[in-house]
Amino acid sequence: MKNDLVIPEALIDALRSSRHVCVLTGSGISAESGVPTFRDAQTGLWEKYDPHELATPEAFLRDPELIWKWYRWRRDLVAKVEPNAGHRALVELQAQVNEFTLITQNVDGLHQRAGSKDVIEFHGNIFEDRCFVEGCVVEDAKGNSNEVPTCPACGGNLRPGVVWFGEAIPVSALHDATKAASTCDLFFSIGTSSLVWPAAGFAETAREAGARIVEINPNETPLSNTCDFWFNDTAGSVLPELLSRLHGAS
Numbered sequence: 001m002k003n004d005l006v007i008p009e010a011l012i013d014a015l016r017s018s019r020h021v022c023v024l025t026g027s028g029i030s031a032e033s034g035v036p037t038f039r040d041a042q043t044g045l046w047e048k049y050d051p052h053e054l055a056t057p058e059a060f061l062r063d064p065e066l067i068w069k070w071y072r073w074r075r076d077l078v079a080k081v082e083p084n085a086g087h088r089a090l091v092e093l094q095a096q097v098n099e100f101t102l103i104t105q106n107v108d109g110l111h112q113r114a115g116s117k118d119v120i121e122f123h124g125n126i127f128e129d130r131c132f133v134e135g136c137v138v139e140d141a142k143g144n145s146n147e148v149p150t151c152p153a154c155g156g157n158l159r160p161g162v163v164w165f166g167e168a169i170p171v172s173a174l175h176d177a178t179k180a181a182s183t184c185d186l187f188f189s190i191g192t193s194s195l196v197w198p199a200a201g202f203a204e205t206a207r208e209a210g211a212r213i214v215e216i217n218p219n220e221t222p223l224s225n226t227c228d229f230w231f232n233d234t235a236g237s238v239l240p241e242l243l244s245r246l247h248g249a250s
Contacts, residue, residue, distance in 0.1 A: 005237060007245045011229050014186055014212050015246055020099040022184035023090060024177075024202055028191020028217060029235045030106045033081040055164045060132065064148045064157050071160045072145070075126055083114035086190070086235030089243055091115040096246065101180035105192060105199055107162045120177050122169060122199055128161025137161060169198065181205040188214045190235050194221040203227070 015021070027037045049070075053059050060067045091114050094100040102119050104111055107126040111119045129138045129149060133156035141149035141158050149158040163169060177199070181187065187206035194200045194215075203213050203223055213227040216238045224230050231238045 005231070005233055005241060007238075007242055008229060011214065011242070012245050015097070015242075018097060018184075018186040020101070020180075020184040021093070021097045021186045021188070022101045022180045022202075022206060022211075023093075023103065023188040023190060024181075024192060024199060025090075025102070025104045025106060025111070025190045025235075026192025026196075026199075027106060028219075029084070029086045030108050030110055031191070032084045032086060032234055032236045033110060035078055035081055035106075035108050035110070052165055055162075056166055057132075057164055058166075060157075060159055060164075064159075067159075068148055071126065078108045078110075078126060081108075081110070083110045084236050086239050087111055087114035087116070089235070089239035092243055093239070096243070101176075101184065103177045103180065103199070103202070105196065120173050120180070122163075122173050122177060124160075124162040124170070126160055126162055129158040130161040132157045132159045174198065177202065178205065181211075182209045184209070185211050186214065187211045188216065189221075189223055189227070190216045190239075192217070192221075193219075194223040 031037060054067060054070050087110050090102060090111065094102065094116060102111060102116050103122055104119055105122050107121070107123050109125055109127055129141050130136065131138055131151040131154065133151065133154055138151055138158055140152055150156065151158055181202040182205050184206055187203055189203050192199070194203065207213055213223070214229045215221065215223050215227045216231045216233065216235050217224070218232060218234055
């Protein structure tokens with residue numbers, strides 16, 4: 001059962017006095033905008049496919065046309081939705097605190113569309129094209145919308161710029177996220193299951209460094225019983241109220 005939304009005074013005090021706020025977001029905040037989760041996107045035509053048939057380097061090598069068809073369909077879904085109140089509240093929060101780091105496991109770019117700056121995209125971005133051979137981002141891909149695009153530099157196939165099963169998190173993203181978690185004094189886990197590693201370990205990294213932990217999630221997770229503040233609700237409900245209280249206390 002959901003609790004009534006109450007913002008503890010202790011959290012307002014922690015937010016006002018914090019030197020560095022670090023936020024980790026997962027699929028829950030995007031779901032509020034209508035973005036289907038990875039598995040929810042396997043509906044209709046795609047229902048018969050196992051995720052490993054659509055999101056691995058091996059699958060791409062085997063059938064790049066199929067993989068691009070699926071990702072173009074997903075890009076169209078994401079392009080039709082808009083950032084929600086939770087995304088917008090994080091933009092405002094970034095402007096209110098001394099130092100702010102936003103790490104997202106989402107690939108939809110909604111944080112940037114809302115206005116967030118310097119987002120650490122832990123799993124890449126679905127709208128990016130990357131060269132499968134060289135790994136670089138390509139902005140002037142060759143080929144029409146029904147073909148597998150190719151790299152203008154080397155002629156190799158391009159791939160969606162996301163992290164697939166079996167691939168490592170980009171080194172820079174992992175380094176920057178780990179550093180932020182280990183140096184913040186207030187850590188928010190928002191809309192994430194706290195099950196997917198290594199991102200699931202950031203809350204513990206922050207706790208070990210002395211940070212207080214806040215979770216916002218309508219579903220209980222492994223983090224819920226150990227965090228300092230747990231909101232059994234959505235980001236779109238909690239974050240605007242948190243900002244309202246913060247402004248009222250200032």
